[in-house]
Amino acid sequence: MSDGASSPETTTEIEEDPHEGGFRAHTAITTERGGPRYGEFSEQVRALMDNVRYACPPPEVADELIEQLAAINEKLDATRIDEWHSPSGTRIDLPARGNITLPPFEVTDVNDDGVFATVTFRDFHLGGNKAAHGGHVAVAFDDLGGYASAVAIQGVCRTAYLTVQYRSITPLNTPLQAHTWADRVDGRKVFTKGAIYDGDRLCAEMDALFIKLNPGQQ
Numbered sequence: 001m002s003d004g005a006s007s008p009e010t011t012t013e014i015e016e017d018p019h020e021g022g023f024r025a026h027t028a029i030t031t032e033r034g035g036p037r038y039g040e041f042s043e044q045v046r047a048l049m050d051n052v053r054y055a056c057p058p059p060e061v062a063d064e065l066i067e068q069l070a071a072i073n074e075k076l077d078a079t080r081i082d083e084w085h086s087p088s089g090t091r092i093d094l095p096a097r098g099n100i101t102l103p104p105f106e107v108t109d110v111n112d113d114g115v116f117a118t119v120t121f122r123d124f125h126l127g128g129n130k131a132a133h134g135g136h137v138a139v140a141f142d143d144l145g146g147y148a149s150a151v152a153i154q155g156v157c158r159t160a161y162l163t164v165q166y167r168s169i170t171p172l173n174t175p176l177q178a179h180t181w182a183d184r185v186d187g188r189k190v191f192t193k194g195a196i197y198d199g200d201r202l203c204a205e206m207d208a209l210f211i212k213l214n215p216g217q218q
């Protein structure tokens with residue numbers, strides 16, 4: 001991420017972030033939560049999902065995997081904490097801020113023209129016939145569009161609507177160029193656009209409205 005990037009209202013200490021609503025008006029930004037290997041941990045989870053998407057385990061392997069996965073889930077369950085303190089979504093040093101539910105993206109620049117990122121849809125984002133699932137494309141746009149809106153209006157926003165035009169196949173396992181930008185700001189409303197390219201080829205476009213949250217808004 002560029003050093004001079006403007007950022008929405010942020011906080012590094014959760015204690016400084018009074019929680020007044022169901023969706024915080026501040027975004028925690030961290031680089032240490034979850035420890036130095038949280039990125040590797042996330043990547044192992046993505047690899048697991050990639051493998052599961054294409055796995056056809058014979059019954060005896062399924063028996064073994066179920067036991068191992070149950071043990072892993074028990075261990076993970078014991079480490080669960082609340083949404084506001086969890087590393088996922090706050091680790092700006094990691095792909096998709098360490099949120100494994102998002103298509104992994106790396107923000108390459110944030111400037112007056114918006115947010116620029118490289119996004120890679122994985123095997124587990126398969127829709128069909130080697131193309132990314134349209135819903136996952138929308139997920140990438142929602143997060144990166146929310147980011148561009150937050151930067152433009154200096155506060156966390158919620159999506160009011162989001163339309164995607166699927167112009168051509170969005171390939172898997174290919175670093176794609178994503179760009180989202182605030183096209184127009186009108187009070188709390190941020191009309192935001194976006195595009196994802198595979199080289200010169202336009203894969204998808206976004207047209208969305210994000211609304212800045214009022215203080216304490218649920």
Ligand SMILES: CCCCCCCC/C=C\CCCCCCCC(=O)SCCNC(=O)CCNC(=O)[C@H](O)C(C)(C)COP(=O)(O)OP(=O)(O)OC[C@H]1O[C@@H](n2cnc3c(N)ncnc32)[C@H](O)[C@@H]1OP(=O)(O)O
Nearest residue numbers: 005007027092142143146147150157158159160161189211
């Ligand atoms: C240096 C490092 C920096 C790093 C920084 C990293 C930080 C990154 C920052 C950030 C990244 C994270 C990004 C995440 C993004 C994800 C976002 C989501 O997925 S949100 C979940 C899905 N969305 C919902 O669940 C919303 C459900 N809907 C609602 O809650 C409400 O309807 C809401 C908030 C959208 C609006 O409700 P109201 O009560 O606040 O406001 P009202 O008065 O209804 O609307 C305000 C204006 O907007 C128009 N409006 C509202 N909805 C509209 C619609 N669907 N279409 C057209 N206009 C609409 C209205 O007509 C009104 O316009 P008039 O002011 O009168 O001109």
